Amino acid sequence: MENGQRELTQKLMDAFSRFRRLHRGSPLPGIKHSELRILFRLKKIMTTNERGARISELSKVMRVTSPTVTQLVNGLEERGLVERNVDPNDRRSILVTLTQEGEAVIQEAADAFFAEFSSLVLYLGEEKTMQLIELLTESFDFLRNNSHAKIVGDMGSKE
Template identity: 55%
Template sequence: MGFKPSEIRVLFCVARGDMKVSEISKRMHVTSPTVTQVINGLEANGLVERSVDLTDRRAVRVQLTQKGEAVRQKAGEALFSSFSGLIEYLGEERSNELAELLTDAYVYFAEREASLHQSQWSGDEIL
């Protein structure tokens, strides 16, 4: 589609509702300056627009434009098509095994990250 994966990820993130840059960066686990760079490009292409947060005039909120929603929808359809093709290629049983393994990997990394974060604040040594 001509967009970078980071741009598509931001579009999907912002599609949940208008968000502050800091909220987007937290959800994506990247710095605010990184998100700002991506948003600058998306805004230049007419995919997102910024507005001042009504409750905090220092903050900027980002929302999708109609064009941005159309691009996000096309990207979602392409992703769905890719996964459908993968499922067809692997078959149902192997696809289920893959889903279980990916879920286990996600849980492992989430628990590891939580443990590391807790260790940082409790004074425990981090490995």
């Protein structure tokens, strides 16, 4: 591989790696990003299905395993942001629903979340923001279509 290209590749990798860490700060004190993702998903699902979402449904749509969803729901349930109810039609399943408190947190968090990104948009300016969006999208599409499944896909498969 040519030298300049190797260096560019390395810098890009580093940039991606740092970037991944951005999602770790909590947008709202007392609530984790992963928990917020559950709440947002739940809200979305409940707009078309009032009965709530099954663990497996959340797991599938969020692309995480069900034990992961279970844990997150545990935390949210303890704080009264969601509720668990056995599905009467299939008692193996549980239906997770948002409580009023959960709704309130979503409202609050959405604003904080949005504020963070919108301040970035202001900081970068319109032109750079559009560039960034375009480049991310382009990269996403390329990597998705070329999923050689090395860096991007599995390869983390435990042996």
